[in-house]
Amino acid sequence: MVSTLHPRDALFDGERAPPAIPACEHFAGSAKLIEKAFALQAQLAEPFDITCDCEDGAAAGQEEAHARMVARLIASPANVKGMAGVRIHDPSHPHCLADIDIILEGAGERLAYVTIPKATSAAQVATVVAHLNSRAQSLGIGRSIPVHVLIETHGALAEVWQIAALPNLQVLDFGLMDFVSAHHGAIPASAMRSPGQFEHRLLVRAKSEVVAAALANGLVPAHNVCLDLRDTDRIGDDARRARYEFGFLRMWSIYPAQIQPIVEAMRADFDEIEAASRILLAAQAASWGPIQDEGELHDRATYRYFWNLLERAEATGAAIPQAARDAFFA
Numbered sequence: 001m002v003s004t005l006h007p008r009d010a011l012f013d014g015e016r017a018p019p020a021i022p023a024c025e026h027f028a029g030s031a032k033l034i035e036k037a038f039a040l041q042a043q044l045a046e047p048f049d050i051t052c053d054c055e056d057g058a059a060a061g062q063e064e065a066h067a068r069m070v071a072r073l074i075a076s077p078a079n080v081k082g083m084a085g086v087r088i089h090d091p092s093h094p095h096c097l098a099d100i101d102i103i104l105e106g107a108g109e110r111l112a113y114v115t116i117p118k119a120t121s122a123a124q125v126a127t128v129v130a131h132l133n134s135r136a137q138s139l140g141i142g143r144s145i146p147v148h149v150l151i152e153t154h155g156a157l158a159e160v161w162q163i164a165a166l167p168n169l170q171v172l173d174f175g176l177m178d179f180v181s182a183h184h185g186a187i188p189a190s191a192m193r194s195p196g197q198f199e200h201r202l203l204v205r206a207k208s209e210v211v212a213a214a215l216a217n218g219l220v221p222a223h224n225v226c227l228d229l230r231d232t233d234r235i236g237d238d239a240r241r242a243r244y245e246f247g248f249l250r251m252w253s254i255y256p257a258q259i260q261p262i263v264e265a266m267r268a269d270f271d272e273i274e275a276a277s278r279i280l281l282a283a284q285a286a287s288w289g290p291i292q293d294e295g296e297l298h299d300r301a302t303y304r305y306f307w308n309l310l311e312r313a314e315a316t317g318a319a320i321p322q323a324a325r326d327a328f329f330a
Helices: 031-043 063-075 096-107 122-138 154-158 160-164 176-181 201-216 232-246 256-266 270-285 300-315 322-328
Strands: 024-028 049-053 084-087 114-116 147-151 169-174 220-223 250-253 291-293 296-298
Touching: 024 031, 024 256, 031 049, 031 063, 031 256, 049 063, 063 084, 063 096, 096 122, 114 122, 122 147, 122 160, 147 154, 147 160, 154 160, 154 201, 160 169, 160 201, 169 201, 176 201, 201 220, 201 232, 220 232, 232 250, 232 256, 250 256, 270 291, 270 300, 270 322, 296 300
Parallel strands: 024 049, 024 250, 049 084, 084 114, 114 147, 147 169, 169 220, 220 250
Antiparallel strands: 291 296
């Protein structure tokens, strides 16, 4: 009898695997840009998340009005796919926790995630997460809202492993611009763009540490923005280097033209997806015991890799052979 045991049940008995979420996270700060992003999200086949920005998007003194606008839009019918999160103010800002209160009260049931910027310690992040959980519970929101944390300060990088181990986390983001600025000129401005951002020793160290901590704790590591807004070749090349040289599984977008190049660069090519589908179907038929495929031996160690690849393919909207789609994603 052919096994129908799903990879999620057959694999990952030990370490937690990163969740399969979209490979692109698009930032929008104003009502106009958020509405445009919702329209684009509904139109494009490629899935991407939208982060409504209460940090850099809010003018000084207008924090409350801005947060209420964001809550209204996240709760509105324009948010067709329900894939919108929010970046709140940093933990030291007087409006940080108020952002959470306002967004949860206005759109808690539809909020996809909360991003915490500029934390300087694991204790700071833990305090914000505890407030988020407590407020959600008091409002009767019956789920844990995922948390994303920006690693962009010396303190956050020093405690990145402690941060990654906190509850409710889903993503570790690397914040390049603030991280470079925090070095007070020791890292040149040229390292805010390619090729410097992938070659400067301090940035290689920081990015590698963020990715390692994220993946070891079952989180998605997300790469910083590309400053080039329209050159799709440059944007795609940055995304490919982030993915294949450093292991990032997600990347920020700050301009609509960046979304598709990022998604395309981050997803696996069809030959890899086809091989993963073939191997996993054969493994399932063999009750997840060892198999041979095209003269190579495969077992649970490689099955884990191929299942991760298929889950990422599904999350990024890549084409998956129908037999594998029926078996694993029906």
